[in-house]
Amino acid sequence: MANKTRQKIQKLKKKKVWPSILFMLIFLMLFAFLVILGIEIAIHYLINGKLEEFSKETAAVQTVIDSHIDEGEHIETIVRKMQQESDDFIELYVLNKEGQELISTGKSKPDFGRVIHYEGDRMYVLVADSNMKIDSEKHISQIVGMSLPELLTTPFEERPDAFSKELWMRQPIIHQEYWLRLPMQHTCYQVYAKCALTVSRQAMMTMELGGLFVLFLLLMPLIYLLVNLISTVRMQRQLTQILYMDPVTGGHNWYYFNSKVGYQLSCRSAARRSYALVDLHMMHYQNYCACYGTAEGENLLEAINEFLSTRLARREYYARHEGADFAMLFECPSEEDCTRRLRTLMAELPGLKPDKLAHFRAGVYMIDPAEQPDRFRIATRKHVDVDQMYSYAMAARTTASGQNRTQISYFNQLLLEQQNWERWVEDEIDTALISDEFKVYLQPKYNPTNNRLVGAEALVRWISPERGMITPNRFIPIFEANGGIMKLDDYMISHVAKLQAQWSIEGRKTVPISVNVSRVHFSVDNLAEHIRELVDAYGPKHDLIELEVTESAFFDDKNSLIQTVEQLKAYGFAVSMDDFGAGYSSLNSLKDIRLDVLKLDGEFFRGDDSQGRGRIVVQEAVMLARALNMRVVAEGIEEKEQADFLASIGCDMIQGYYYARPMPVDEFVELMERDA
Numbered sequence: 001m002a003n004k005t006r007q008k009i010q011k012l013k014k015k016k017v018w019p020s021i022l023f024m025l026i027f028l029m030l031f032a033f034l035v036i037l038g039i040e041i042a043i044h045y046l047i048n049g050k051l052e053e054f055s056k057e058t059a060a061v062q063t064v065i066d067s068h069i070d071e072g073e074h075i076e077t078i079v080r081k082m083q084q085e086s087d088d089f090i091e092l093y094v095l096n097k098e099g100q101e102l103i104s105t106g107k108s109k110p111d112f113g114r115v116i117h118y119e120g121d122r123m124y125v126l127v128a129d130s131n132m133k134i135d136s137e138k139h140i141s142q143i144v145g146m147s148l149p150e151l152l153t154t155p156f157e158e159r160p161d162a163f164s165k166e167l168w169m170r171q172p173i174i175h176q177e178y179w180l181r182l183p184m185q186h187t188c189y190q191v192y193a194k195c196a197l198t199v200s201r202q203a204m205m206t207m208e209l210g211g212l213f214v215l216f217l218l219l220m221p222l223i224y225l226l227v228n229l230i231s232t233v234r235m236q237r238q239l240t241q242i243l244y245m246d247p248v249t250g251g252h253n254w255y256y257f258n259s260k261v262g263y264q265l266s267c268r269s270a271a272r273r274s275y276a277l278v279d280l281h282m283m284h285y286q287n288y289c290a291c292y293g294t295a296e297g298e299n300l301l302e303a304i305n306e307f308l309s310t311r312l313a314r315r316e317y318y319a320r321h322e323g324a325d326f327a328m329l330f331e332c333p334s335e336e337d338c339t340r341r342l343r344t345l346m347a348e349l350p351g352l353k354p355d356k357l358a359h360f361r362a363g364v365y366m367i368d369p370a371e372q373p374d375r376f377r378i379a380t381r382k383h384v385d386v387d388q389m390y391s392y393a394m395a396a397r398t399t400a401s402g403q404n405r406t407q408i409s410y411f412n413q414l415l416l417e418q419q420n421w422e423r424w425v426e427d428e429i430d431t432a433l434i435s436d437e438f439k440v441y442l443q444p445k446y447n448p449t450n451n452r453l454v455g456a457e458a459l460v461r462w463i464s465p466e467r468g469m470i471t472p473n474r475f476i477p478i479f480e481a482n483g484g485i486m487k488l489d490d491y492m493i494s495h496v497a498k499l500q501a502q503w504s505i506e507g508r509k510t511v512p513i514s515v516n517v518s519r520v521h522f523s524v525d526n527l528a529e530h531i532r533e534l535v536d537a538y539g540p541k542h543d544l545i546e547l548e549v550t551e552s553a554f555f556d557d558k559n560s561l562i563q564t565v566e567q568l569k570a571y572g573f574a575v576s577m578d579d580f581g582a583g584y585s586s587l588n589s590l591k592d593i594r595l596d597v598l599k600l601d602g603e604f605f606r607g608d609d610s611q612g613r614g615r616i617v618v619q620e621a622v623m624l625a626r627a628l629n630m631r632v633v634a635e636g637i638e639e640k641e642q643a644d645f646l647a648s649i650g651c652d653m654i655q656g657y658y659y660a661r662p663m664p665v666d667e668f669v670e671l672m673e674r675d676a
């Protein structure tokens with residue numbers, strides 16, 4: 001159960017976070033890809049746009065030069081002619097191959113140049129610097145309403161605003177020059193155009209703004225995802241906190257303890273240390289609540305919780321398990337150490353509410369250090385099962401007995417064996433019933449005056465193929481605890497009824513046989529009728545069946561017991577009180593219930609009776625039974641002396657090893673035949 005819840009909490013912790021993180025990563029990758037692609041496209045467009053501009057310009061130059069070269073004239077003539085023909089088109093510079101200026105039509109060194117390579121040993125460079133300059137000048141005058149010379153002579157502060165702004169915006173911030181060879185029709189000249197890739201501030205800013213906008217658009221979902229992720233994680237953390245919170249104490253609950261302790265114990269760093277898993281239990285918590293109120297009870301639990309928080313070290317854990325049980329994990333090298341620590345702690349606990357009585361008990365399961373597999377490998381604890389360990393601590397605590405109210409008890413091998421045994425018995429009962437592993441044994445009852453067989457008691461024996469013969473004391477208390485006893489009692493009643501019916505049919509002289517009915521069975525409605533049906537299924541006479549009710553049953557629901565007994569008697573069954581005198585005093589019950597037989601417990605005849613006091617008690621008990629019109633059976637008689645004494649005081653029957661031990665049915669049949 002705890003494991004399932006722990007797994008669910010773990011799941012919850014991880015839930016949604018991983019898909020979100022994955023989604024975010026995918027989105028980030030996509031985002032990066034888009035940004036790179038965007039930058040590439042922007043650069044591509046920018047460069048392509050610029051190149052287109054140049055190619056238009058250079059194409060114009062190319063056409064002009066081509067049309068003049070046609071005549072095969074000398075370059076100087078070509079240049080002069082070109083200049084004459086298109087005055088506003090070009091400023092020309094012709095250089096020889098050493099770079100010396102041969103012809104210059106401009107006033108200053110141009111920004112743009114075009115080179116004409118003359119066939120032969122001379123190289124000419126034709127440089128043009130026109131459009132851009134003229135364009136920008138025109139442009140400037142259009143914007144500011146001034147010609148360039150005017151503008152240059154005007155003091156800076158008197159210049160129109162637009163000028164400085166515009167000029168600043170138009171300033172190139174990237175300027176990369178390169179040479180472009182022009183494809184000419186005439187191969188006698190090679191013409192190169194000197195170009196430059198210029199990106200103005202304005203273009204850059206537009207690009208940057210565009211980029212920012214795109215970035216913003218892309219960042220929006222990213223931010224949303226991030227916020228969503230953070231809120232999911234926070235919500236899950238809060239939810240886990242709630243799930244790990246104990247509603248009564250406000251501290252941690254069992255799931256927290258289970259998960260923390262499980263983790264701690266499986267840690268490598270903790271493998272070489274020994275721990276104590278403690279179940280600290282407040283006794284009679286229900287009574288405490290009944291006395292002082294539930295709120296006060298919960299107050300106390302809260303105070304205990306707070307107190308424990310101050311007494312535990314780092315990497316030691318505690319939590320309320322349920323009811324008034326607290327689970328704790330101590331780091332303790334030995335049982336003595338743990339006892340010392342628990343004693344101090346438990347001595348302080350009643351001081352939390354000095355005016356109210358509270359008692360505590362503790363069960364401890366010691367967790368030994370993990371064994372090192374070999375010299376090279378590191379020791380770790382495998383298969384840490386906190387639930388199991390805590391159940392061991394609880395088992396140790398519940399078995400703690402005695403008057404010492406601050407008792408501390410440790411889980412040991414015997415307890416473990418008992419637990420394993422109980423589990424085995426519980427698992428096996430159904431299979432054992434189906435496969436007839438339970439056998440009826442019969443213990444004869446004798447009349448001590450004439451030593452004749454006068455009855456028998458049916459006692460169950462479990463003949464397990466796995467474990468051999470198992471006596472009832474080993475499994476009946478377990479069956480009584482888990483309800484399996486009812487099936488077993490029914491089984492025994494049916495079998496005895498079947499035997500009696502069979503013997504009657506076979507014409508044997510039979511004796512009454514008593515069957516034990518557990519006290520637990522008396523909680524069932526219409527028990528008497530149920531028993532009658534079981535018996536009638538085989539049809540023996542009812543007076544051949546006796547039902548033994550253990551003395552302790554008379555302390556349960558007395559009214560229903562009286563009713564059932566009366567009903568059973570009405571159906572013709574004899575009813576006996578078993579184990580009379582064993583621990584309980586049921587003289588009072590004898591007053592209320594009309595029973596047929598009183599079975600004196602074997603304990604009357606155990607131990608030293610040199611004073612003869614036991615005999616007096618037995619004698620009086622027999623007299624009492626007789627006075628109440630009951631027959632008396634003495635159980636557990638092992639010696640002749642005892643049998644003789646019982647005969648002398650008028651005891652009706654004796655059941656004990658002195659006469660016979662419980663035996664299988666076949667043996668009993670032989671005995672019956674011999675006695676007949």
Ligand code: C2E
Binds near residue numbers: 476518550655657
């Ligand atoms: P019980 O009903 O009081 O049965 C008498 C027990 O005393 C039997 O133990 C019997 O073997 C034992 N006994 C008889 N004579 C002597 C003797 O001389 N000395 C000693 N030391 N013991 C003697 P057993 O068969 O082990 O049964 C133990 C108890 O288990 C029974 O006590 C009865 O309470 C319960 N039980 C046995 N069979 C059944 C059953 O079918 N149903 C139920 N509900 N309980 C059963």
Ligand code: MG
Binds near residue numbers: 516
């Ligand atoms: Mg009995």
Ligand code: MG
Binds near residue numbers: 578579599601635
């Ligand atoms: Mg008995």
